[in-house]
Amino acid sequence: MTYTSILYLFIFLPGVMLLYQLAPGRHRYKVLLAGSWLFFLSLSGKLIIYLLISTVSVHHIGLWLSSCKKDLDLTGVSAEEKKSLKAACAVKRRRILWLGLGIQLGMLVVLKYSGFFSDNVNHLLKAVSYPNLLPAMKFALPIGISFYTLQAVSYLADVYYEKIPADDHLGRLALYLTFFPILMEGPICRYSQTANALTEGKPLEYKNVTYGFQRILWGLFKKLIIADRLNLLVETVFGSYKQYGGIVVILGAILYTFQLYADFSGCIDMTIGTGEIFGITIPENFRQPFFSKSPSEFWRRWHITLGTWLKDYIFYPISLTAPVKKFGKNSRAKLGKHVGQVVASAPALFGVWICNGFWHGTGWHYLFFGIYYFVLILLENLTEPYVIKAAEGLKINRNNVLYRIFQSVKLLIIVFIGELFFRAETMTAGLSMFRSIFTDFDTKVLTNGTLLQLGLSYADYTAVFLGFLAVLTVGIIHERGISIRDKISGYKIPVRWTLYYGAILLVIVLGAYGDGYIPAKLIYAGF
């Protein structure tokens, strides 16, 4: 059962809505929790045990972190004793935090990364003619483990830093970790963003329900019409990459980037829409990323919740460690304010991008993807003042349309190259494909029918193009700060309903499902 199936859209979701509405307010969260666990069970079966261990341990450790400080009795104690008691408490809390993080990240590392680790150790040993030391390890992954683990980690860290109080309500914490719309692809929510709304038990409201279904419909449009259709071509090009080169590989990289965007942002639309139905505001994860002008801006608009998570829980903690602070001080002293500052940020930035790469998967190409953006963003930070000076010197207006087009094209090329390696089956495959762009470039493929042998027909290309135009138009309107849904809700019923019926029909008719299409899994659900 996925978010695009008939079972989910017409039976599961309406069923949960009905039971939710019928239940008394204080019990409504139980309906959502039962629905979420049922959804999890339907996808991962007995692997729910990992989720339950995560939930119970996070709950217990959060309370332990909190009680440890509350139990600290400083009445009638001398200043020196106070200091030593506080220090002991801090040490204890840090140990409890590490224990909590160890349990959460330990499960993720063992289940997701042990195979990668054992394979590479064995490869190294093989290279020096040693027999395999570690057995081949492969574990079944529970759905959404990469997402709910990050949510669990952020909860523990926030309790530790006293940004939020520890929650004694196990049901609320369980629902925060596994609310069914966010289970498969996130976004990565913070406890302070969703937990209270999840247990508030607000009744369903007409406006929320209609807005929610509109957003779900938009998500289905992107996923079914664009992403799943492009999947045919992407599978062909990346699956048999040795047969293709030049323009076909470029096309594969471009269309994969759009497929990924349509798939992931489409799923997030469905997630946010489902949240809206129940009156729960789920954070946005995309903000027209292709309108960015630089790699760092792109990542502030693409998978926003992962970016902010990495900033808060990797970048800042690394920046604040004593060796990094010392390194920063020395860098600034030796290299000057600007260069020193950029160099000082490098260790934390490196940590962020290594984690970003590894979070996505266990291939070397994911690691390369992380390092690729680390280098690009570091260079961007380093050269920015010089670029501004050069533009001023050459009297180039940086707000000029042509300059902005140049920036956009440059950014798109950077993104397409990154996604080529990201989607490639291995690092070697990525390098081979990238090389073939230059060694096997032949414009004949544009006219000899090759493009129609990649899994898409004229009709498919047309449907993708029209879908792409719709996404672009909506993006431009959103970029101007206009809410399309508010506009539509202002129309009279005949116009409004004609639009809704038209959109529903469009998704049903042009959706790439059924005969002739491979059922495409949600891409980020695999990370």
Place this chain on the structure above:
Amino acid sequence: MHAGNKIRTLTFITGLTLLLYIMSFLFLPANTGAEGLYKKAGGIYKEPKNTIGYLSIGDSESTTSISPMEIWNTYGYTGFNCGVPAQRLQDTYYLLEKVLNRQSPKVVLLETNACFRDFKYINALETIVDDKTKKIFPIYQYHNNWRYFHFYMLKNLSADVTEKPSPVYKGYQYNINSKPYIGGPYTEETDEVEVIQDQPYLYLTKISELCKEKGIRLVLYSSPSPKCWTYAKHNAVKQFADKNDLDYIDLNLSLDQLSIDWNTDTRDGGDHINYYGAKKVSAYMGSYLSGLNLLTDHRQDPRFESWNNEFKTYETQTIKGSK
């Protein structure tokens, strides 16, 4: 929710239901010139009663591997390819049960890939819901016919070859797309045995029992497929075949005998074979069926004249397509 909003919601849903119901007619194969696409397994019910000598059943590995017209041409055996892409064994069982109400084949060829299809109850439930939806709102099944509208409306205009639905001959959909398999040899022997999950195992047994009950010779076969096949799967099927006293033909172990060329005989890089591969597999299976001495040659039988006519069309198509 406000009473007015409740009425509005109900009206909207009723309007949508009616719209989908009405729009469904526009997309029916008969109204779009795309009937050929849907003549696959369903076509078996249009065959005259008790005229089919053998059936091939299973998932897409079955659909793509046996062309009954090839076997008709060489041996005169009447067969029908009832393979359905992505079909699970329980659905294969119910399909067979239904077909056997009209036909009395002597042999059933069951392709074994579906034995290893991951079974989850939720997927089975999804299939049921999808099937019901398709029945109530055919637009859900036939929506892809939008691409054929212009052929129906402007049928005198020539259209691009990729837009035309491939014709279907006795359940076999002709397909000459070619995408080489480049992975090298894949049949290294092992003692490992793949597990056939409980549910597929149950229905494999049920299919075997149904055939026994009806006096049908059940033959298990594995179509050449480097992407789907493993030696461990072979071992699992072999165990089942030995236990139930069934013949098992693993074509992956007879690639040289079949002369399979992975550069030309697969349509999708080694997952399924194309027409060229199916021609070789059909020749092999035809020879096997001939060796069983259970089937009758009907080529000279006037009651089966339509088979000769269909073969002529098939021949014209394949000769044209192979140029």
